[in-house]
Structure formats: C-alpha cells, structure tokens
Amino acid sequence: MPELVAGTGTGSGFKMPRFDFVSTRVSLLRLVLIGSACWLGGCGGGSGTVAPPVVTTTGSVAQKYADYFPIGTAVSAWHLDNAADTLTRDFNHLTCENAMKAQNIHPTETSYDWAEADRIADFARSHGMKMTGHALLWHRQAPAWLFAGITAGDPTSLELLKSRLKAHIEAVINRYADVVDNWDVVNEAISSDPNKVYRDASEQSQWYELFGSEEYIYWAFSYAQGALEAIAPGSSLGKLYYNDYLVTVKVDKILAMFTWLESRGIHVDGIGFQSHENMSWPSAGELESAFKQFAEAGYAIKVSELDVTVYDDSALPEVPYTAELEAAQAERFAALFAAYRATKAISSVTFWGIADDRSWLNYVPVPGRHDYPLLYKDAHTPKKARSAIMDF
Numbered sequence: 001m002p003e004l005v006a007g008t009g010t011g012s013g014f015k016m017p018r019f020d021f022v023s024t025r026v027s028l029l030r031l032v033l034i035g036s037a038c039w040l041g042g043c044g045g046g047s048g049t050v051a052p053p054v055v056t057t058t059g060s061v062a063q064k065y066a067d068y069f070p071i072g073t074a075v076s077a078w079h080l081d082n083a084a085d086t087l088t089r090d091f092n093h094l095t096c097e098n099a100m101k102a103q104n105i106h107p108t109e110t111s112y113d114w115a116e117a118d119r120i121a122d123f124a125r126s127h128g129m130k131m132t133g134h135a136l137l138w139h140r141q142a143p144a145w146l147f148a149g150i151t152a153g154d155p156t157s158l159e160l161l162k163s164r165l166k167a168h169i170e171a172v173i174n175r176y177a178d179v180v181d182n183w184d185v186v187n188e189a190i191s192s193d194p195n196k197v198y199r200d201a202s203e204q205s206q207w208y209e210l211f212g213s214e215e216y217i218y219w220a221f222s223y224a225q226g227a228l229e230a231i232a233p234g235s236s237l238g239k240l241y242y243n244d245y246l247v248t249v250k251v252d253k254i255l256a257m258f259t260w261l262e263s264r265g266i267h268v269d270g271i272g273f274q275s276h277e278n279m280s281w282p283s284a285g286e287l288e289s290a291f292k293q294f295a296e297a298g299y300a301i302k303v304s305e306l307d308v309t310v311y312d313d314s315a316l317p318e319v320p321y322t323a324e325l326e327a328a329q330a331e332r333f334a335a336l337f338a339a340y341r342a343t344k345a346i347s348s349v350t351f352w353g354i355a356d357d358r359s360w361l362n363y364v365p366v367p368g369r370h371d372y373p374l375l376y377k378d379a380h381t382p383k384k385a386r387s388a389i390m391d392f
C-alpha cells in the first residue's frame with residue numbers, strides 16, 4: 001500500500017501518492033499498532049456494535065456492468081453478516097480483505113485457519129460469484145514462522161523457505177480453486193524508488209533479503225502454476241496475476257519482470273492495478289495509457305483494490321463530506337469508470353470495501369482522520385458516485 005504524501009506527479013503538477021521512504025518505517029509501525037484491529041478483525045465499527053444498515057437504492061452496479069467486467073469488493077465476515085443485501089445487489093465478485101493472507105490463514109507452520117475464508121468462499125459459491133485469491137505472497141501480513149530460522153545466503157535454509165512457500169501456496173490453491181478465478185500470486189514486489197527495480201530489505205521485504213534477489217517471485221509463480229496444473233492439467237482454471245500500487249509509474253519495471261518470468265517458463269496472465277487513487281492522480285488518461293501498454297503486451301488488467309481518498313495529501317486535516325465534495329468525487333469515479341469501460345482488456349474491477357465506515361483509509365496514513373473513499377456512506381446509503389458510474 002502506498003504512503004500518501006505530498007509530491008508532484010510526472011510533470012503534471014498534480015499531487016500524487018508516492019512512497020515516502022523516510023516515513024515508511026514509522027508508517028509500518030503505525031500500521032501494525034493502529035491498523036492491527038482493522039487487519040485482523042475488520043476496519044471500523046467493531047463486530048456486534050453496528051446496527052445492520054438499511055439500503056434503499058435501485059438497480060445493480062454489477063448488472064449494469066454485466067457486458068464489461070465483474071464488479072467486486074473486498075469483504076470480511078462482518079460484511080456477510082451486516083451488508084449482505086448490498087453485497088448481493090451491487091457486486092458479483094469477492095476478495096477476502098484479510099482472511100486469505102498468510103498471517104490469517106496459515107498462523108503456524110502446522111495449522112491453517114480456514115474459518116473466515118471458508119465462510120466468504122461459501123457465500124460466493126452460494127451466490128454464483130467468483131473470487132480473487134489475495135494474496136499468496138506478500139512481504140506484509142506474513143506470519144513470523146515463515147521466515148524463522150532462515151539465513152540469507154545459506155542454500156539449505158533457503159530450500160526450507162521454498163518448501164514452506166510451496167506448501168502454503170498449494171494448500172490455499174487446492175482449497176479454493178473451484179471458486180477463485182484469479183490469484184494475486186505476488187503482491188507489491190516492485191519498488192517505487194526510481195533507482196531500484198525490486199523492493200529489497202530496506203523496504204521491508206524479507207523475501208528479497210533472504211533470497212538475496214527477486215528469485216522468490218519466480219518460485220511463487222512456479223508453485224502456483226504447478227498447483228493449478230495438478231488440479232486441472234492444461235486448463236485455464238485460475239489466472240495468475242501480479243498485483244501492486246502506483247502501477248502507472250512502474251509499468252516498465254513490471255513488464256520487464258513479466259518478460260523475465262516468461263523466459264523461465266511462467267505464464268503470467270495479468271496485472272492488478274490496486275488503484276488506491278486520490279481525487280486528481282493518476283488522471284484517466286494516464287491510466288488508459290498504462291492499461292494500453294499492458295494490453296498490447298498481451299496481459300489482462302484488473303483493478304483490484306479501488307478506492308478514492310478525498311485527501312490528496314497526508315498533511316490535510318479532516319474535512320466533512322459536503323455536497324460539493326460528494327459531487328466532485330462522483331465525477332472522479334465517473335471518469336475512472338469511463339476509462340475502465342474504454343479498455344477492452346479489463347478483467348474485473350474490485351472496490352476495497354463497500355461503505356466508508358470500515359475503510360482502511362480511516363486509519364492510514366492518518367489514524368482517525370475520517371475518509372470517504374467508497375460507493376456507500378457510513379450509514380450504508382448510496383452516494384452520488386454510485387449513480388455516476390451507472391450513468392452511461
């Protein structure tokens with residue numbers, strides 16, 4: 001996830017989100033301390049304390065986009081219990097917000113905690129929805145046991161790390177292969193630093209640190225590809241994606257990584273644009289040109305974690321959600337969706353949540369600063385943005 005800080009875009013003069021290396025460590029600590037409740041138990045509210053929202057709205061976003069792409073959202077078990085009507089009305093694709101991350105689903109080397117992911121997968125199955133498997137390998141939200149006892153540069157312990165990764169990937173894929181149609185095999189491995197290609201130890205990647213290179217990315221894709229092949233040889237069951245933030249400024253690095261993976265026998269299906277956007281950057285035009293580069297190289301594109309913060313700068317104080325702000329945000333969402341519709345290679349568009357009350361952006365980058373990044377307000381009533389993306 002990007003740290004949102006003031007900075008200028010690629011000559012555009014816009015404020016853009018970029019990774020702030022100085023504050024990264026502070027930010028990580030903050031995320032762990034303040035965001036842990038959000039990550040582990042779901043953001044905002046607190047289970048059991050929020051009355052089930054009443055949704056009064058018309059139409060269905062998913063139905064409106066039926067000829068374009070599935071419309072997904074990230075969910076926890078809370079959403080199944082408290083927002084099922086909205087979920088089934090507007091969305092036809094699900095991502096586990098946290099439940100499939102290694103730390104949650106594989107808490108010790110010998111035990112898996114399938115409970116929440118199973119509930120979400122069963123909900124998806126019973127409503128005819130497919131899912132995104134998020135995420136098989138990520139430097140964050142990875143359990144400590146995964147790296148325990150591994151020494152960088154020691155080939156024997158590296159084999160142990162590989163065998164742990166393989167076991168993890170195979171177990172998760174085997175359990176959800178019937179309902180997951182695309183996997184985030186590797187999340188956030190490319191550096192936002194223009195002087196580097198891959199995220200390394202200085203950017204908290206224990207994977208890079210222990211392997212001493214980007215080699216771990218190859219192994220993750222290789223194990224995922226092997227697991228899917230073993231289930232259904234030669235089939236196209238489960239597409240393999242690389243997922244990241246700030247993709248518009250990482251296109252060349254990511255395409256070079258794909259070429260390297262393909263040269264080693266990996267078939268990468270596509271790129272996930274996390275798309276934690278702000279109100280002005282990246283522009284729809286910048287996005288379309290990045291989409292085009294991936295599409296022309298033969299890769300599918302998914303928008304995997306869409307939200308639109310109303311703060312273009314982490315230094316900005318909290319603002320109320322005025323009618324003007326709601327209208328401006330609706331226009332921004334409309335422009336983004338026009339760009340998605342114009343791009344034939346988009347395979348899905350997934351929001352990172354349903355309503356503002358539980359967004360991670362209420363915690364990051366400024367703890368307690370209320371944000372308004374989604375299609376539904378705190379009270380789970382629809383926003384103008386929802387109408388705007390259906391107005392075409």
Ligand code: GLA
Binds near residue numbers: 187245274305360
């Ligand atoms: C990243 C991850 C997601 C989620 C968001 C913010 O983008 O890929 O799983 O953790 O950050 O919550």
